[in-house]
Amino acid sequence: MGALREESAQRGIEDRIDAAWVWDRIAKAVIFIGGISAIVFVISIFIFVAKEGLGFALFDLDKSQFFGSPAWRPTSEPEPQFGALALMAGTASVTGFAMLIAVPFSLGSAIYISEFATGRKREYLKILVELLAAIPSVVWGFIGLTIMNPLIIQVFNVPVGLTILNAGVILGLMAAPIMTTIAEDALKAVPDGYREAAEAMGATRWQVIRWVVLPSAKKGLVAAILLGVGRGFGETMAVLMASGHAINLPTSPFDSVRALTATIASELGETARGSEHYKALFTLGILLFLVTFTINLLADILVRGRKGKKA
């Protein structure tokens, strides 16, 4: 492009400056701003979070307590305690349980939509799955609080229903739609030639899926699962409402737990700016940011790897 313009400038052919030229420039500028805004936002958010919490995290925070103790008592007198182990265990256990539910459901429905469903049925299914993704998380949390809670108490005969099981099921259902959509894209990206070749060799429907389609789409499927995990780590409202918000090192799915995100959400509004508690919450934010960033990066690298190979 540049070379072409230089060439035309040498020949004395200049762009005519008229309305179309002005619009072209304006459109270019607007699109450029739109394009880099995402990067600018991510970087400024990271700088903001780091500025508030990094100094505290690196110098003032007792690291062995932070990573080794479950005691999160940030307002305790005289000595506040900032143990985040139980919060990390809470987030990990809820996300883990959610994946137990979301992975089979989302992979199953992705395979069905991509390989079996045809015509109108397939379109309806896709729309419904996307509709599921549009339910606000506070509504999911409400379902956990008012429907799942008494149900779990009755069915499993436990004292309280706001547990890992409750939050895990809710979170699994929340993560499933996005995982289904991405997994289905990955399956669709497998060239039809592969399927036809396998069928030509006498493979059954299941054999085609099991031995040809799934292995070729493997990276995309793993990326879909990782994005679901990232969603689980970051989800706040539904987990806050359904998990019981109790500091526990969980030993069974019927324990109440507290997640990192939920802790930040419920406490940050009430801390004085610049206090130790405030900075400790930002340290939790940095931790969350790093974990989700790593997971998303991993997913992205996998997806890119798949696309690169195909091209």
Added chain:
Amino acid sequence: MKLYTALTLAVLATLTSCGGNVNGGNRTVIQNKGSDTLVNVAQTWAEEYRKIHPDCAVAVSGGGSGTGIAAMINGTVDIANSSRVMKERELKMARDNGNNPVPFIVGYDALAVFVHKDNPIESITIEQLAAIYGEGGEITRWSQLGITVPGASGDEMVRVSRQNNSGTYAYFREAVLGREGNYKLGSLDMHGSKDVVELVMNTPSAIGYSGLAYATEHVKVVPVSIEGGAPVVPTVDSAGNGSYPIARPLFMYTVGEPEGAVKDYMDWILSDVGQQILLKKGYAPVGKL
């Protein structure tokens, strides 16, 4: 810090215009925030005050004593409600930001202990509460109190507590667990008094605490005693005369000595009219009415 001082001055300047001469349509807004225990009565005060002073609006929001105190430190509020005294550290932070908090006791509240309405328990001692909620406390099952809760699945006690910035949480810790005491981990930490009552109402094996004004007919309020003493039912009277062992003063902090509209409002709250409203909401008034 200079910015905050400037902001406070600006707020005060607008406020002083409220009490006296107000230009047509020029209303003053008093920002009032904090204690979840106080939020209902604060809301009613604001509504009633509006009727007699249409030129002065009071914007009330809850969120917990910690929220109000944080807002006072950050300089975003004119009056902070709190169900606990401000800590030395918080006072210092507020003064460093140019906001000198001045406390007013606006009423007294009994901290009620709730259980499910089917729970047969008749009374509980402060020492038992400490063993239930305190770190190292022995009591984790209802049978240890000699109680079988009908309809409960299993014997385990479900402890319901508050988020760690709540004034109720802080007061309960000081009054029941002692100054250096800590809560046992693993309680369900609710975000408001109303949530505590709601969870206890729906969970047979639960025990929880909140301001008495939040009690409903769907939960049982347990009389509390100090070991050896007679159990006292929390009421407005027993909270006011000090016979109920876990009653506490409720505070409103103003930024500096109140002036203008804020002063008028505080005077009105502490007048008989304001205190009658407080009494009707289930809190004990300051002094005799």
